[in-house]
Amino acid sequence: MSSESFTHKKKDVSLDAARHVIDSARRAAEAIGVAMNIAVVDDGNNLVAFERMDGAWLGSIDIAQGKAYTARAFDMSTRDLAPLCQPGQSLFGIHATNDGRLVVFPGGIPLEKNGEVVGAIGVSGGAVEQDQVVAEAGAEAF
C-alpha cells in the first residue's frame, strides 16, 4: 500500500474565514433588525466560532450550533432536511439521534468550496425564514 493511500488532502474552514462568514451574517441580521446567534463549524464538524448578538434568544445558543452541526452532518441545508423529518416521512425520529445535537428546521447551511462541503453555518434567533436569510448571507460570503 503506497503512502498516498493512507491519507487524502482536505480543505477546511479557517478562523479568518469563519469570522468573515459571521460578520456577513450579522450584517444581514442587523438589516432585518433581528438579534441572532451565529455559529460556524469546520470540516470535522467542530465549532470554529460563535457569536450571540446583544439581546438574542438564550435558547438559540444551542440551536444555532445544532443547525451548523446538522448541515455538516448530512451535507445539506436544514431547510432541505426538514420535510424528510416530519411525521410519516422517511427520516421521522432522526431528531432524537446524535445525542440531541440535530436541529431539523431551517437556518443551517453547508459551506462549500468548489462543490465540496468543508463546514457549515447555523443561525437561530428569529422566525425560521429570518434565520434562513441570515444563514444564506453568511454562506454566500464564504
Added chain:
Amino acid sequence: MSSESFTHKKKDVSLDAARHVIDSARRAAEAIGVAMNIAVVDDGNNLVAFERMDGAWLGSIDIAQGKAYTARAFDMSTRDLAPLCQPGQSLFGIHATNDGRLVVFPGGIPLEKNGEVVGAIGVSGGAVEQDQVVAEAGAEAF
C-alpha cells in the same frame, strides 16, 4: 452438577462474521455509488465492528450504530418498526427512549442463524431505500 449446566451455548456474531457482513455491505454501497456508515452488533446488542466509507455523512456514524442497536433491541428490521412509531400509532414516542439510541427508519436488519436473531446490521449514509438495500446485502451474507 457438570460445568455444562451452568452455561448455555449461545450463537453469536464473531468478529470474522461481522467483517464479512460489513465487506458485503460495503461492496453493495460501492455498487450504487453511495458512501455509507456500517455497524454490526452482537447477540448482547454490543458493537462488534464499524466502518465509515471515505466521505460518508458524519451524522450517520451515530445513526448506523443506532439502526443496528434498534434492530437487535426488538428483533425486527427498522423498516418494519417505522410505521408503528409514527404519530397516532401504537409505539409513537419510542424514539425518545433507550437514551436516544433508537432509530425508527429503514436500514437496520437483524442477523439470524436458524431462525434465531443473534445480532444486527445498521447502515446509514444515503436515502433510506439505499440504506435498506445495503443493509440487506450485509444481512444476506451472514
Added chain:
Amino acid sequence: MSSESFTHKKKDVSLDAARHVIDSARRAAEAIGVAMNIAVVDDGNNLVAFERMDGAWLGSIDIAQGKAYTARAFDMSTRDLAPLCQPGQSLFGIHATNDGRLVVFPGGIPLEKNGEVVGAIGVSGGAVEQDQVVAEAGAEAF
C-alpha cells in the same frame, strides 16, 4: 481577502488506512493473547473504524473510542496525558469535561504524517501496558 485565506489543505485518515492500522494492532493483540477493542478516529475526531475481538471486554467498547478521541483532542498520547490529570496535578478534573468522552490512561496514540497529527488510535481490553503496546503497533503501521 484572497480565496486562499478561506481554506487550508489538511491530510486525513482514509478507511483503508484505518483498516490497516486496526489489522496491525489486532495482530499485536493476538501475539500477546489479549482480546482488544480497537478504534480509529480521523482528523476531525470522528470515528472511522472500530473492531472488538471475540471475547474482549464490553466495557472497553466505549473506552477504546474514548482513548482515540482523547489522543486527537489534545494531539498527545493518553499515556503522556495521564500524569497531568492526577490529583494535585495541573489538569486534575479534565476527565469530567468533553461530555465524558475523555480517557486519561494509556492506550490512545495520535496518528501522524510528516509530524502532523491527522487522527488517532485507541485500544482497550487488557492491562494498560498491554493496551499501550497494541496501540503502538497500530500507530507504527500508519
Added chain:
Amino acid sequence: MSSESFTHKKKDVSLDAARHVIDSARRAAEAIGVAMNIAVVDDGNNLVAFERMDGAWLGSIDIAQGKAYTARAFDMSTRDLAPLCQPGQSLFGIHATNDGRLVVFPGGIPLEKNGEVVGAIGVSGGAVEQDQVVAEAGAEAF
C-alpha cells in the same frame, strides 16, 4: 408603580466587549505562539462569543467554554478554585456537578466592572500557565 420598579439595571457583557476581550486574548496567544480556544460568557453565564484559532486542540473547545462557565459560576478564577477541588480539600467532587460543565484548573477568569462580576473569559489550548496568561490578557482588556 413605575416601570423602573419592575426592572433593575444590570451591567453585562456586550458582543462588542466580548469581541474586544477575545481579540486581546488572541494577540496574547499569538505572542507566545500557542493556538488557543477562547470563550466569553455574560452575566447570566450564557455564551456570548467563542473562537478557535487554527490548529488549536479540539478537546479544548469544550474546556475553554467550561472555564468561562466555571469562573462566572463561582465569581472566582479557576486558578483560585483549583486547590479547593483536590482530593481531601473542601470542594473535592465539584467537577462532577453542573452536568460536567465545570473545569477546575487555571484559564478561567471573571470579567468585572467596578468590582462587580458581570461575565467571564475561558481559555484552553496550552499548558495551564499559558492558558492563564492569555486569559489574563483578555480579562485586562475588559
